[in-house]
Amino acid sequence: MRLGLRAAATDMLHAVTGRRRIGRLFVYLAVLALVGAVDAGSALAAPEYLCNVPITMSDGVVLRADVFLPAPSGRFPTALTVTGYNKDAATSPAQGCAPGAGGGGEDSNMVAAGYAVMVLDDRGTGASGGQWDSWGARTQQDYQEVLDWIQRQPWSNGSVAGYGASYMAITALLVAEADAKRVAEGKPRAVKAVLTVAPMADAYRDVTFHGGAIDAGFIPLWLGLTTADTYEPPSTLVSDPASAANTYPGHLANGFQFAGETLLSAATGGNSAYDGPFYQLRSPVTRIASLRVPVMWQGGWWDIFQRGEPVLYEKLVNSPDKVWFQTPNYHSSTDPTIWAQMGIGTEEQVGLRWFDHWLKGANNGIENLPHVNLYTMGANRWEHPSTWPLPSARYTHYYLAGGKSGSSNSLNDGTLSTTKQTTPGGDTEPLLPASSPCSRMTFQWTAGLASGAGSCETDGSTYETSSLTYTTPPLKSDAEVTGPIIARVWAELNGASDATLIAVLSEVNPQGQSNQLTAGYLLASQRAVNRKLSTYAQGVMIRPWHPFTRASQQPVTPNDPELYRIEIYPTSNVFKAGDRIRLTIGTANTPATAPPIPDQLNETGGQLRVLRGPTYDSYAQLPVIPAGSVSTVG
Numbered sequence: 001m002r003l004g005l006r007a008a009a010t011d012m013l014h015a016v017t018g019r020r021r022i023g024r025l026f027v028y029l030a031v032l033a034l035v036g037a038v039d040a041g042s043a044l045a046a047p048e049y050l051c052n053v054p055i056t057m058s059d060g061v062v063l064r065a066d067v068f069l070p071a072p073s074g075r076f077p078t079a080l081t082v083t084g085y086n087k088d089a090a091t092s093p094a095q096g097c098a099p100g101a102g103g104g105g106e107d108s109n110m111v112a113a114g115y116a117v118m119v120l121d122d123r124g125t126g127a128s129g130g131q132w133d134s135w136g137a138r139t140q141q142d143y144q145e146v147l148d149w150i151q152r153q154p155w156s157n158g159s160v161a162g163y164g165a166s167y168m169a170i171t172a173l174l175v176a177e178a179d180a181k182r183v184a185e186g187k188p189r190a191v192k193a194v195l196t197v198a199p200m201a202d203a204y205r206d207v208t209f210h211g212g213a214i215d216a217g218f219i220p221l222w223l224g225l226t227t228a229d230t231y232e233p234p235s236t237l238v239s240d241p242a243s244a245a246n247t248y249p250g251h252l253a254n255g256f257q258f259a260g261e262t263l264l265s266a267a268t269g270g271n272s273a274y275d276g277p278f279y280q281l282r283s284p285v286t287r288i289a290s291l292r293v294p295v296m297w298q299g300g301w302w303d304i305f306q307r308g309e310p311v312l313y314e315k316l317v318n319s320p321d322k323v324w325f326q327t328p329n330y331h332s333s334t335d336p337t338i339w340a341q342m343g344i345g346t347e348e349q350v351g352l353r354w355f356d357h358w359l360k361g362a363n364n365g366i367e368n369l370p371h372v373n374l375y376t377m378g379a380n381r382w383e384h385p386s387t388w389p390l391p392s393a394r395y396t397h398y399y400l401a402g403g404k405s406g407s408s409n410s411l412n413d414g415t416l417s418t419t420k421q422t423t424p425g426g427d428t429e430p431l432l433p434a435s436s437p438c439s440r441m442t443f444q445w446t447a448g449l450a451s452g453a454g455s456c457e458t459d460g461s462t463y464e465t466s467s468l469t470y471t472t473p474p475l476k477s478d479a480e481v482t483g484p485i486i487a488r489v490w491a492e493l494n495g496a497s498d499a500t501l502i503a504v505l506s507e508v509n510p511q512g513q514s515n516q517l518t519a520g521y522l523l524a525s526q527r528a529v530n531r532k533l534s535t536y537a538q539g540v541m542i543r544p545w546h547p548f549t550r551a552s553q554q555p556v557t558p559n560d561p562e563l564y565r566i567e568i569y570p571t572s573n574v575f576k577a578g579d580r581i582r583l584t585i586g587t588a589n590t591p592a593t594a595p596p597i598p599d600q601l602n603e604t605g606g607q608l609r610v611l612r613g614p615t616y617d618s619y620a621q622l623p624v625i626p627a628g629s630v631s632t633v634g
Contacts, residue, residue: 047111048072052127052236055120055149057142062243064127064236065120065146067155068111075157076116077192077359078150081164082143082171084134084226086126087119088235113352114360116155120146122171125226127234129247132226132258135174135282143171143178147190161355162194166331169196169297173284180290193358194295195351198331201288201308201315204279204548210593211566212523212548213500214266214273217445217592218304223259269598275548285315294321294358294367296351300329301377301518302444307569310484313372313388314535321367323354324388326572327375330448338375342382342633370631376482377517378507378574382633389483389570390630393623395540398581400470400489400610400618407508407580409461410469416583416620417472424613426492427468431499431606435588438462439504440516445592460506460516460584467586468610470620471508479575481505482630483623484535484543485568487520487583490561490616496606497555498599499524502586503566505620510578520568523595525602527564528552542623543567555602561611568620583620585610 050067057063066087070076110117123139124132133139151158160179162172172194179191200206207215234251237244265272272278280286285308295316299309309326316322327334339347350369356362370384385392401415402425412427438456441463451457487503504519526548533545544565546552556562575581587608595603612618 046071052239055146057123057130057145059138061123061128061130063120063123063129063142063146064234065118068117069155070111070114070116074155076114076155077159077161077355078118078156079110079115079161079163079355080118080120080146080150080172080175081162081168082120082122082146082175083164084122084125084132084167084171086232087121088126089232113356115161115355118150124251126232127236127244127247129243129250131250134226134258134262135170137281140174140178140281143175144182147175147179147182148187151188151190158188158190159192159359160190161359162191163196165197169199170284172196173199173288173291173295176291176293176295177284177287180287180292184290189293191293193293193355194291194297195354196295196297197333198299198303198305199284199297199309199312200305201283201285201311202279203282204275206308207304208266208279209273209275209548211501211521212526212546212553213521213593213595213599215445215592216594217442218447220263221446223263227259267597269596271550273596274550274553285311288312288315289317291316292318292320294323294354295319296323296354298325298327298334298347300327300331300334301375301571302328302330302440302448304331304445304447306444306518307567310388310570321371323369323371323373325373325375328377330444330451332448334375342373344369374482374572376480376572376574376632378576379478379480379632383482383572383630384633385482385630389535389537389542389623390625392626392629393483393537394626395538395542396622396624397617397619398470398472398583398622400583400612400620402612405469405471405473405580407471407512408464408469408514408582410464410467410584412468414468414470415472416470416581420617421613424611424615426609426611428494428607428609429466429468429585429587431493431496431603431608432466432586432588433600433604434590435466435586436462437590439589441504441519441589441592458513458515460504460514461512463504463586464514464584467502467584469582469584471582472580474510474578474580475575477577478627479581480573480625480627481575481581481622482570482572482625484570485518485520485623486542486544486621487564487566487568487585487619488621489564489566489585489618490611491564491618492561492609492611493524493556493558494607494609495558496603497525497558498595498602499556499606499608500587500589500593500595500599500603501564501566501608502584502589502593503568503620504584504586505568505571505622506582506584507573507575508580508582514582517573518569518571519589520566521589521593522546522564522566523599524556524562524564525553525599527556527562528554529565540621541565542621558606561616581622
């Protein structure tokens with residue numbers, strides 16, 4: 001779903017600079033939501049706009065929301081989005097949420113379709129009071145109380161649709177989970193369906209850390225965005241100056257306090273550097289099984305939440321209808337031309353049918369959509385497997401081997417073979433403090449903001465020059481790889497007790513261009529695996545579960561071989577005949593990944609020796625899909 005990421009949002013992204021450029025992109029993802037084209041004849045006359053409506057929480061804090069009603073009287077289903085990016089960031093306080101002002105969250109199309117559209121500033125953001133805590137316990141309690149408030153309003157029919165993109169996608173899932181808690185306490189269900197773009201599953205593993213190393217690309221950018229948005233005076237400055245006087249100083253302080261404390265703790269190896277209750281509370285996947293409502297979401301093969309979007313499908317075990325779309329894009333919308341290949345209508349039409357069916361009882365057939373909808377790169381087509389991971393996958397080992405592939409300028413130019421190696425060997429590379437930023441990883445972990453600039457996005461050969469590469473001969477026939485991937489690497493460290501391991505899967509065309517498809521990350525000292533929580537298929541581990549706790553962290557004994565199971569984030573790609581498959585093992589990823597300072601010190605001056613052969617059978621495990629085993633479109 002694009003959720004209204006229309007041309008206006010794209011134009012805004014290019015028109016503004018610096019902090020505003022980033023901030024308004026995310027604001028527009030929320031405030032231009034949800035559907036695009038609604039038949040003009042369905043428009044309702046005289047909509048009513050309620051700006052900065054106060055909602056008092058049980059602790060006395062006042063939250064503020066803009067509510068847009070199809071008509072002054074009547075009861076309507078509510079389309080709710082909760083934002084932490086200041087719902088009024090694109091307007092002046094004098095404009096407020098006036099229609100056409102550009103920032104209040106009004107979506108005339110959704111209102112015209114008969115929905116009350118409500119945009120709420122999260123606690124401690126925008127015009128809402130309190131302290132921002134990035135989805136802390138008090139904020140999630142707010143969601144329960146806001147749903148209580150909606151159901152008491154004279155304009156509400158009691159039904160709520162949760163929707164949003166990015167931050168707002170996460171809140172939509174957390175609001176639905178808060179509603180599940182309400183229902184368990186005997187209250188009437190409010191959230192009847194959810195529709196999101198780019199939702200997070202696991203707050204630690206999906207984006208904040210990569211394999212135990214800090215996400216140094218997106219997280220500082222995001223914390224800067226949420227903090228910087230507090231510079232915007234609350235829109236109550238004109239309508240309620242007394243409230244603004246209480247709200248604004250607190251916003252200026254609490255954002256910097258939270259961001260500063262979190263980053264400092266993570267960077268110095270404090271509690272924020274490890275998984276635990278803090279991240280689990282903020283992870284929708286922790287409670288996603290409680291959702292017994294339909295959920296539809298769209299993700300990207302290079303999204304910042306690439307890892308978690310498929311996991312949501314696996315864990316939504318009690319949803320009566322779950323529909324997932326995954327396309328080749330960064331943290332943004334799918335390409336409309338790609339979407340059109342399915343022939344099911346525009347994203348906007350699908351989104352409107354989704355809510356109309358589940359909130360209004362419309363008999364429009366939306367419940368018959370396939371549950372899994374993957375756009376497979378290389379073949380450039382939609383695939384609709386029966387479930388995820390794909391039952392037809394053959395988890396094939398591609399062993400790291402010696403010899404020269406003749407296709408890379410890396411430190412070793414090794415080969416990759418489906419035959420288990422009988423000759424022992426190894427390849428050495430330095431533990432680098434930094435790498436070339438010329439790779440798709442840089443674009444992915446800065447949310448695609450620089451995409452389309454230069455060849456680094458589609459050619460990682462510069463990154464590979466300081467790494468180890470292992471490449472197959474040219475393929476004799478097409479080979480599809482769809483699903484979770486593991487790099488199972490034996491290695492030893494020399495002169496160090498820790499290392500940052502980067503595993504990149506690429507497609508190399510006949511001209512030698514190395515196009516990164518996906519990657520995985522692991523801090524060597526966090527190599528421990530919880531086998532019970534790992535994912536298996538056909539009797540083999542297909543996704544390792546690393547605890548990433550202080551207790552699970554163990555320094556590496558120098559010169560002792562260790563096994564590292566590197567979780568490579570899932571993908572879907574057809575390697576064409578004549579292309580090659582390449583696994584790259586690097587030891588740094590600048591600017592996207594950085595180990596905490598204590599771990600970086602343990603790496604300094606060391607070397608990594610990747611082992612191969614009969615005793616230390618290092619390999620990439622790829623989910624190879626037999627031709628014709630999945631229904632396709634396009």
